[in-house]
Amino acid sequence: MIEVQHLTKRYGDRTAVSDLSFSVARGEVVGFLGPNGAGKSTTLRMLTGFLEPSEGEVHIAGIDARKQPLQVKKSIGYMPEAVPLYGEMRVVEYLRYRAELKGVPRKDIARNVDKALELASVADVKTRIIGQLSKGYRQRVGIADALVSDPPLLILDEPTAGLDPNQIRQVRDLIRGLSSEKTVLLSTHILPEVEAICGRVIILDRGRLVSSGRPEELRSAGEGVRVLQLEARADGERLKAALATLSILRSTSVEPLGAAGIVRARLEVDAASLDSAAESVFRAVANAGIDLRELRREDASLEDVFARLTTHENKSHDDEQAPAPKESAP
Amino acid sequence: MRAAYSIAKREVFSYFVSPIAYVVTLVWLLWCGLQYYLMAGLYAGSPNLSAGGSPLTAFFGGSVLFFIPLLVFAPVLTMRLLAEERHTGTLEPLLTAPVTRLSVVLGKYAAAMVFWISLWIPTVLYVWLTSQFGSVDAGTVFASYLGVFGIGLYYMAIGLAMSALAKNQIVAALLTFMVLSGLFAIGLLSFIEAFAAHRDLIDYISLWGHMQAFSKGIVDSRFVVFDISVAGLFVYLAFRALDGRRWQ
Numbered sequence: 001m002i003e004v005q006h007l008t009k010r011y012g013d014r015t016a017v018s019d020l021s022f023s024v025a026r027g028e029v030v031g032f033l034g035p036n037g038a039g040k041s042t043t044l045r046m047l048t049g050f051l052e053p054s055e056g057e058v059h060i061a062g063i064d065a066r067k068q069p070l071q072v073k074k075s076i077g078y079m080p081e082a083v084p085l086y087g088e089m090r091v092v093e094y095l096r097y098r099a100e101l102k103g104v105p106r107k108d109i110a111r112n113v114d115k116a117l118e119l120a121s122v123a124d125v126k127t128r129i130i131g132q133l134s135k136g137y138r139q140r141v142g143i144a145d146a147l148v149s150d151p152p153l154l155i156l157d158e159p160t161a162g163l164d165p166n167q168i169r170q171v172r173d174l175i176r177g178l179s180s181e182k183t184v185l186l187s188t189h190i191l192p193e194v195e196a197i198c199g200r201v202i203i204l205d206r207g208r209l210v211s212s213g214r215p216e217e218l219r220s221a222g223e224g225v226r227v228l229q230l231e232a233r234a235d236g237e238r239l240k241a242a243l244a245t246l247s248i249l250r251s252t253s254v255e256p257l258g259a260a261g262i263v264r265a266r267l268e269v270d271a272a273s274l275d276s277a278a279e280s281v282f283r284a285v286a287n288a289g290i291d292l293r294e295l296r297r298e299d300a301s302l303e304d305v306f307a308r309l310t311t312h313e314n315k316s317h318d319d320e321q322a323p324a325p326k327e328s329a330p
Numbered sequence: 331m332r333a334a335y336s337i338a339k340r341e342v343f344s345y346f347v348s349p350i351a352y353v354v355t356l357v358w359l360l361w362c363g364l365q366y367y368l369m370a371g372l373y374a375g376s377p378n379l380s381a382g383g384s385p386l387t388a389f390f391g392g393s394v395l396f397f398i399p400l401l402v403f404a405p406v407l408t409m410r411l412l413a414e415e416r417h418t419g420t421l422e423p424l425l426t427a428p429v430t431r432l433s434v435v436l437g438k439y440a441a442a443m444v445f446w447i448s449l450w451i452p453t454v455l456y457v458w459l460t461s462q463f464g465s466v467d468a469g470t471v472f473a474s475y476l477g478v479f480g481i482g483l484y485y486m487a488i489g490l491a492m493s494a495l496a497k498n499q500i501v502a503a504l505l506t507f508m509v510l511s512g513l514f515a516i517g518l519l520s521f522i523e524a525f526a527a528h529r530d531l532i533d534y535i536s537l538w539g540h541m542q543a544f545s546k547g548i549v550d551s552r553f554v555v556f557d558i559s560v561a562g563l564f565v566y567l568a569f570r571a572l573d574g575r576r577w578q
Contacts, residue, residue, distance in 0.1 A: 045422075048426040049425070050426050050576070051576055052576040052577050070428045070429075071428075073427065074428040078426045080419065080423060080426070082419060084420040084421075084422060086344065087418075088344050088347050088348065089343075089344070093343075097336060097340050098423070098427065100332070100333075101333055101336055101424075101427040101428075101429055103332075145423065
């Protein structure tokens with residue numbers, strides 16, 4: 001659906017997006033992830049034809065965006081960051097106007113507008129003036145706008161920014177619901193969002209692609225050490241002694257948890273031996289006559305992966321020393 | 331061109347639901363009323379003048395009272411067109427819709443012409459009033475309005491181009507005012523002896539001469555050509571300004 005090759009955008013001598021290549025297949029929901037200023041919005045603006053790339057090519061649904069910009073724009077429903085809308089119009093008037101602009105045949109306009117109002121759950125405010133709507137509603141009017149011409153591809157720039165938790169859940173449910181019939185590319189800097197709705201993640205940092213893959217793959221990728229959490233009603237020293245018999249543990253830390261003699265331990269194991277580690281720990285603790293209250297594997301969170309991929313120590317020649325982009329199998 | 335029509339329609343709608351439209355119309359009508367009152371009084375008090383024309387001739391470009399407000403009202407009409415869309419960010423959904431940038435510019439221009447024409451519709455009342463108390467030559471009136479329409483083509487195009495260039499409405503209005511005043515001032519040089527050698531050129535640019543001819547019922551094709559070419563030039567400039575932003 002989207003084919004991007006060597007996309008580069010320079011503003012003067014600042015490079016916002018640098019040699020970015022990726023593709024999104026029909027029916028995928030892909031999350032663009034990156035810290036603020038990573039080049040997410042710039043990339044989306046180049047895909048939607050608002051900005052012209054300095055270099056590189058964009059094909060949407062097999063059409064060259066530079067050669068046939070109108071054809072490409074027809075197949076995209078785009079919601080820009082911060083959702084700019086005409087505050088003086090009513091919701092339904094705005095959507096009708098947008099449907100006209102997007103070339104929806106006159107006889108289909110009413111039906112398309114109703115469907116978009118319905119899907120984005122803004123039908124209840126359709127006669128309200130946009131300027132008087134809450135942020136959550138405005139955001140969903142933006143989504144309704146993206147949907148109004150029923151395009152095969154949705155590009156949503158931070159669709160949940162500035163919403164309260166309930167609204168975030170609604171928007172995510174909506175996107176998940178749409179994913180059965182549409183290809184979705186969305187940007188975000190919120191990690192749980194990606195885990196919740198995206199089948200694949202593309203991580204950008206400072207205009208470069210740092211990593212790409214399914215959320216689970218990213219999480220397990222390259223994490224050498226995994227963690228087991230354990231809770232038991234026991235004396236801390238006895239527990240330590242029991243655990244000391246296990247060679248697979250790389251480190252053990254035990255601390256009391258509240259009163260009542262409950263302790264919690266954090267055990268680090270090699271990723272390689274993680275598979276059997278829990279059983280070994282269980283047996284060792286049970287043999288020592290200690291009753292377990294809890295034993296669980298802690299997944300490395302995407303936060304950790306994200307932080308590891310996108311934080312930069314203050315190196316003097318940052319660019320030269322940056323590690324080569326890592327890419328796991330798509 | 332369906333897109334240009336939709337864009338113009340929305341723009342006109344937004345203008346007429348904004349308070350600015352009513353402030354502009356109110357001030358404009360007060361001004362015109364005052365000016366017409368003065369002209370009518372002048373002609374009524376002096377039979378000699380009346381022999382040579384009617385208060386309408388004077389109303390349409392006979393005095394500086396006609397031109398000064400145009401220099402102020404034109405920028406107010408056009409300042410929002412593109413600068414406001416850029417300022418609030420609505421330019422992004424507009425330009426990522428499947429419409430050409432040329433139809434965006436033409437739609438905006440058409441809307442500006444609707445604003446302009448809406449200013450003049452109430453002045454038809456003065457024509458009617460004058461006809462009740464004296465004779466009015468329909469051809470002269472038609473030529474006067476043609477002249478006004480020509481100025482509209484020219485002023486609205488300049489305003490549109492400035493709105494495409496400027497970051498916000500205020501800057502757009504100021505730029506438009508400066509360009510229009512500059513062009514108007516060049517026309518006034520025709521009254522100064524030192525510029526006599528270039529009088530032909532100056533008269534061609536001069537709005538003063540322009541309206542003098544039209545208000546007497548003379549449709550001078552040179553002025554029509556001038557208006558249309560200036561309009562074309564500035565509409566093209568607006569298009570380039572909008573198009574060029576893609577690369578920034």
